[in-house]
Amino acid sequence: MPSTYQIAQLKTRLASLSRHDTGGEPERFLLGIDRVDAYLDPGPCLFCLHDIHARTAADAVAANAFALGLATRATRERPMVWVFQNLAGQEAGGLNGSGLHEWGVSPDRVLIVRVRDATALLAAGEEALKSGAVGSVLMSGWGEARAMSLTASRRLALAARAGSSTAFVVRAASMSAPSAAETRWSVGSALSTGLEAGVPGRPAFVAALTRSRQGAAPAQWTLEWDRERRAFCEPAPVSGRRLSVPVPGSAAARGPAAGLRRTG
Amino acid sequence: MLVEKIRGALRLAALSPEACALGLTRGMTLADARARTPALSVVVHQPDADAALLRQVLDDFGRFTPMAALDGDAGLILDVTGCTHLFSDEAGLVRAVERRAGRIGLAVRTALAGTPEAARALARFGRSGQVYQPGQDRDAARTLPISAMELGEKDQQALTRAGLRTLGDLEDRPTAALAARFGSDLPVRLGRILGREDVRITPLRPPPPCVVDRILFEPITETTHVEAVIGDLLAEAAVWLEQRSLGGRAFEVAFFRLDGATRRITVRTGRATRDAPGVMRLFRERLAALASPLDPGFGFDQLRLSVPVTQTLMAAQPGFEAPSTATRDLDGLIDRLTARLGPEAVCRFEAVESHLPERAARLVWAGRRESGTPWPARDPESPPLRPFQMFDPPQPIETVSLAPDGPPARFRWRRVTHDVARAEGPERIGGEWWRRPNHRTRDYYRVEDRDGRRFWLFRAGFYGDDPEPRWYIHGLFA
Known part of the structure; x- marks a missing residue:
């Protein structure tokens, strides 16, 4: 007769084999900057939903890239799915294989799914999240869509939990709507740290954390992407910076002043 | 009856049995026919619609056998080897075919014989609905008239004049003489109709290795x-x-x-x-x-x-503690998404050996196994040199430059003016003259405007060229 101890041991062993257990991996991921990671402590949650909002329509590329940065951090070595709405490709350009490679991800590991509308975007995203085959799923939508509701975001969050993958929804040219996201970001482009001879530098973002379920207060940082480390990094303090970054909570940070100047 | 226009005159293309009984024949002009029988109902012949209908019937007759092919413009040939028992016997199969055709509203002539040509000749010139057992079909074919050979008018006349009335008469003649007079085609044809030579039909759809059927009551x-x-x-x-x-x-x-x-x-x-x-x-x-x-x-x-x-x-023997099922899961995901969205929507990027940016990467279906060329090496020191998102085709912009060969100081794209703060370039990319001879050389610039947005611009052509060089935006950097 097996003893109670043996049964308990078997139970723990079975539990460790079950799919939802991450097998000792931390359930968090880090952005790679000590200052930001300390603020977000214990870091954004894996296997849940994160919303990334482009500050203006012209910031869609920055929002996509920031989301890919987060996804790269969250995915580790697993494959990644990027569901892309065709309209977003027409407005801000289609995804570019060479660009992904130059960004620092291996394009072979990114599955690109092109869909026509927001409903198909959510359906394909949910399917990918539930499959359990991928580390993270990015969904890039464009414009207002009734399908992007609170219910839809709840479904995505549940699918992410069920399939042990992290969901990132990028939205451009739309108002922010209620969502079940763990963290919500508003992202825009920032001036890069110029290299010698006035050459544009690494990808740079102004990323504002607008909401966090962990209770962190809204805050804003200027980040750059270091593709060799596959991590975000602090921009080097160079005097040549032409645009000052708004202090969190200041009028400049609140207002939509950073949008495009329309001239005609 | 159906008419069609041949050599400038409306001629009869197909006739109903009643019209045949009146002595009208195929190929007669409509005017002659009207002169003989004033009360004719005439419809214009539509060969395309006929062919489409025949295709549809062929698809439907796929239920009898997977080996089905079109035969001429008004016939179907079914190879029913090994299928007859499904319909109790050969006669049952022929009855089922006739019933099916009758339900669709077709008048058909059928015959089941040892070779496709024999069946064709017997169906057209013999008694319809007959099943010929091995051996019988030869005797039956021998009694068919010469017209069953479906020769040209001249040859047929020549044979008739020679006193040959049936295929049997023809077979009794020495082959060499016939071949010398009418070409070697004729004896071959005769042999096939009489079942001495058997050729397989080429089915419209090649029969798949595995077929499972369910006929529903x-x-x-x-x-x-x-x-x-x-x-x-x-x-x-x-x-x-x-x-x-x-x-x-x-x-x-x-x-x-x-x-x-x-x-x-x-x-x-x-x-x-x-x-x-x-x-x-x-x-x-x-x-x-x-x-x-x-x-x-x-x-x-x-x-x-x-x-x-x-x-x-x-x-495969599944392990007790199943190891990584990740690739299988991913394949399953790709299959499901492909079934829903189509293969062109589920893809991944593959490198192509080309220095033209729009050709350097292409999208291939994600389920494809073979991998393409490796991606070019990255310079660890430099920022990304290729845009994150790219326009296809590049979009034209208006520019103001300080120097003719330099980057623009200001440009206008989608009715918004951008002041360039930083720029790098040019990166000169020549056209692939072996693919498109008139491709203009492009000078690419990576520029950043005062709002911190990064663009990839290029000038197609050189200053002083005719036509003038044009500026385009090709992509956006993160």
Whole structure:
């Protein structure tokens, strides 16, 4: 007769084999900057939903890239799915294989799914999240869509939990709507740290954390992407910076002043 | 009766039996026919519509045998080897074909004989609806008139003048003399009609290695019933495949509708599989995502599952503590998304050896196994040199430059003016003259405007050229 101890041991062993257990991996991921990671402590949650909002329509590329940065951090070595709405490709350009490679991800590991509308975007995203085959799923939508509701975001969050993958929804040219996201970001482009001879530098973002379920207060940082480390990094303090970054909570940070100047 | 225009005159193309009884013949002009019989009802002949109908009937007759082919512009040939027992015997099969054709509203002549040519000649010139046992067909064919050879008018006249009335007369003549007079084609043809030589027909669809059929006693219309039948068929096919250590790469279901319409739906898989529930899921996705949904009409009375593409698939022994199932899960995901969205929507990037930015990467279906060329090496010191998102085609912009050969100081794109703060370039990329001779050389600049947005601009052509160089935006950096 097996003893109670043996049964308990078997139970723990079975539990460790079950799919939802991450097998000792931390359930968090880090952005790679000590200052930001300390603020977000214990870091954004894996296997849940994160919303990334482009500050203006012209910031869609920055929002996509920031989301890919987060996804790269969250995915580790697993494959990644990027569901892309065709309209977003027409407005801000289609995804570019060479660009992904130059960004620092291996394009072979990114599955690109092109869909026509927001409903198909959510359906394909949910399917990918539930499959359990991928580390993270990015969904890039464009414009207002009734399908992007609170219910839809709840479904995505549940699918992410069920399939042990992290969901990132990028939205451009739309108002922010209620969502079940763990963290919500508003992202825009920032001036890069110029290299010698006035050459544009690494990808740079102004990323504002607008909401966090962990209770962190809204805050804003200027980040750059270091593709060799596959991590975000602090921009080097160079005097040549032409645009000052708004202090969190200041009028400049609140207002939509950073949008495009329309001239005609 | 049907008429068509041949050499400037309306001629009779096809006649009803009643019209034939009046002594009208094919090829007669309509004016002559009217002169003989004033009360004629005439319809213009539409060969295309006829061909389309015949195609549809052929698809429908796929229910009798997978080996079915068109024969001329008004006939079908079915190779029923090994299929007759499904209809009790040969006569039963012929009756089933005639019943089916009658239900669609066709008048048919049928014959079942040893070779395709014999069957054709006997159906057209012999008694319809007859089944000729081996040996019988030869005797029957010998009594057919010379016209069963379907020769040209001249040759036929020559044979008739020679006193040869039936194929039997023709066969009794020495072959060499006939071949010398009418060409070697004639004896070959004769041999085929008389069953001395047998050639296979080329079916419209090559018969798949695995076919599972379900003939339904009562036609079905409900989606749940259709899915249940497909599930049964898949389970049956899976057993068949497993016995032969095969897996399917494509599965096709043919839906035979009661009124003769046929619909075929195919799903493809990234790797060989015989996992019936998995393929069923793909079919469910596919059926839900059809652009024109499956229309059961008055119901389907037969469903056929075929596996046109198979591959060796050895039985795998699952480990007790299953190791990584990640790749299998990913393949399953790709298959499901492909079934729903189509293969062009589910892809990944593949490097191409080209320095033209729009050709350097291309999208290929994600389920493809072989990998392309490796991606070019990155310089660890430099920021990304290729844009994150790219416009196809590049969009024209208006620019103001300080120096003719320099980057623009200001440019206007989509009615917004951008002041350039930083710029790098030019990166000169020549055209691929071996593909497009008039391709203009491009000078690319990476620029950043005062708001921190980074663009990839290029000038096509040089200053002083004719026509003037044009500026374009090709992509956006993060």
